[in-house]
Amino acid sequence: MTALLDGFNRAHTYLRISVTDRCNLRCAYCMPAEGIVYREKKELLTFEEIERVAAIMVRLGVTKIRLTGGEPMVRRGIENLVKKLSRLDGLKTLAMTTNATLLSEQAGILKENGIKALNISLDTLKKERFLQVTRRDQFDQVWSGIQSALSQNFDELKLNVVVMAGFNDDEILPFVDFAFQNRINVRFIEFMPFKDNEWKIDKVVTYKEMIETIEKQYKLSALSADQSAVGKDFALFDGNGKKGLGTVSFITSMSDSFCSTCNRLRLTADGSVKSCLFYPAEVNLRDRMRAGAEDAEVEEMIRYSLSLKPEAHAPAEELSQSENRTMIEIGG
Ligand SMILES: C[S@@+](CC[C@H](N)C(=O)[O-])C[C@H]1O[C@@H](n2cnc3c(N)ncnc32)[C@H](O)[C@@H]1O
Structure with missing residues (x-):
């Protein structure tokens, strides 16, 4: 087996699989206000097809x-x-966002069936703001979901907060309190x-600006991370030197991108391999698999997708x- 290397010698060990393009929220920064045209069911990979691609990738070094x-x-x-994916021989971590x-x-059944790492997305601790950004009144459900996850002791539990200037940048400290x-x-x-996600450069709050805000109340102490980690991770200490139970991290794709150590591949819900989040090239596996492609051909298509991966994504x-x-x- 040759590792999944791209043209810049980066080995790919992390696969993100989108299992559906549907969502029960309508976050403005993630999807256009008018929604998207959902794929028909037959256009989505079946569970068997997802398992097949996952098994091929794990054989090629995805962990x-x-x-x-x-x-x-x-x-x-x-x-x-x-449950099926958690049994793949060679897979070390099965995660969900x-x-x-x-x-x-x-939460209990996910843990029991093999999810080790869980990321939950929540951009505000305020009910009215939650409705404003997600266009759905579901804050209470999310909050009880978070409480269930906390009680399950996953190996890793993370809360993703997309910080947008003028929307939730005044909630950085309350989120740090929570951590x-x-x-x-x-x-x-x-x-x-x-x-179509209403992005503007002046809505970006850089991690350096976030750190400045946090250090008004807490001391941050850098934690070492593995080479391909995308976050900059910190332990927290309050004014009395007491260490926090949780930690904070910054995902700095805009102000300090981490392309040089990128180890990620994506499989879209409609069966395309995408080797860079920000680069439009995709290689569709679904149609060839449905036409009877052998594993060797699927592997070749995955490697072709890797050959299209740029060295780094363009500026914001x-x-x-x-x-x-x-x-x-x-x-995502
Ligand atoms: C697209 S969502 C999909 C998974 C799931 N529905 C969720 O809400 O976590 C995955 C992650 O992408 C993040 N995300 C979506 N659009 C983003 C953007 N424009 N900038 C930064 N993060 C974004 C979300 O906040 C979320 O944490």
Whole structure:
């Protein structure tokens, strides 16, 4: 087996699988206000097809898989896919990213079936703002989903917060308080441009600006991370030197991109391999698989997708003009 190397010698060990392009929220920064045209069911990969691609990728060196979407928990039977994937020989971590609207009842079964790492997305601690950004009145459901996740002791539990100037940048400290009081990693994500997502450079709050805000109240102490980690991770100490239960991280795609150590590949819900989040090139596996392609041909197509991966993505303002798909269609 030759590792999944791209043209710049980066080995790919992390696969993000979007299981659906549907979502029960309508976050303005993720999808256009008028919505997207959802794929028909037959256009989506079946669970068997997802398992097949995942098994090929794990044979080629992938050790971590994240299920995402759209909202992965709206795909019926997702817990069965979790169980199947968790049994792949060689896979070390099975993870999921969810908006937690459906989590309160299901956190236990996800853990039992093999999810080790769970990322929950929440951009505000205020109910009215939640409605404003997601266009859905589901804050209470999300909050109880987070409480269930906290009680399940996942190996890793993270809270993703997309920080947008003038919207939620006044909530950075309340989110850090939450990290201080709970065993959770709060990850502040710099706002990224995608098709029709109301992105403007002046809505981006850089991680350096966030750190300045946090250091008014807390001391941050850098934690070492593995080479391909996308976050800059910190332990927290309050004014009395007491260490927080949780940690904070910054995902700095806009102000300090981490392309040189990128180890990620994406599989879209409609079966395309995408080797860079911000580069439009995709290689569709679904149609060839349905036409009877052998594993060797699927592998070759995956390697071809890797050969298209650019060394680094374009600067932020250029990205906002690019013909990429929306975030909800790509899978976050
Ligand atoms: C697209 S969502 C899909 C999974 C799931 N529905 C959820 O809400 O977590 C995955 C992640 O992408 C993040 N995201 C979406 N659009 C983004 C943007 N424009 N900039 C930064 N992060 C974004 C979301 O906040 C979320 O944490």
